[in-house]
Amino acid sequence: MSRIIGVEQSLSNVEEALKAQGYEVLQLRHEEDAKKCDACVITGQDKNVMGISDPVMAGPVIDANGLSADEVIQRVEKFFN
Numbered sequence: 001m002s003r004i005i006g007v008e009q010s011l012s013n014v015e016e017a018l019k020a021q022g023y024e025v026l027q028l029r030h031e032e033d034a035k036k037c038d039a040c041v042i043t044g045q046d047k048n049v050m051g052i053s054d055p056v057m058a059g060p061v062i063d064a065n066g067l068s069a070d071e072v073i074q075r076v077e078k079f080f081n
Contacts, residue, residue, distance in 0.1 A: 002022070004024045005037060017069035021073055023076070059079070060076075
């Protein structure tokens with residue numbers, strides 16, 4: 001089963017890296033988008049703006065601030081494996 005990873009629009013490098021690893025990627029624009037995802041990757045600058053820090057989803061919310069795309073992928077894979 002393909003995992004859906006929500007990614008903030010400003011993280012295009014992370015989005016491309018996740019797609020290359022076979023993940024389905026959904027750009028996060030609204031809180032409703034996060035509800036469709038198995039995990040979310042955010043910049044950390046606006047954790048509460050989209051309501052993602054609230055329990056709108058069961059999966060992890062990964063703060064990509066200071067991480068490379070590869071480090072983000074490692075965190076995503078660690079959660080699902």
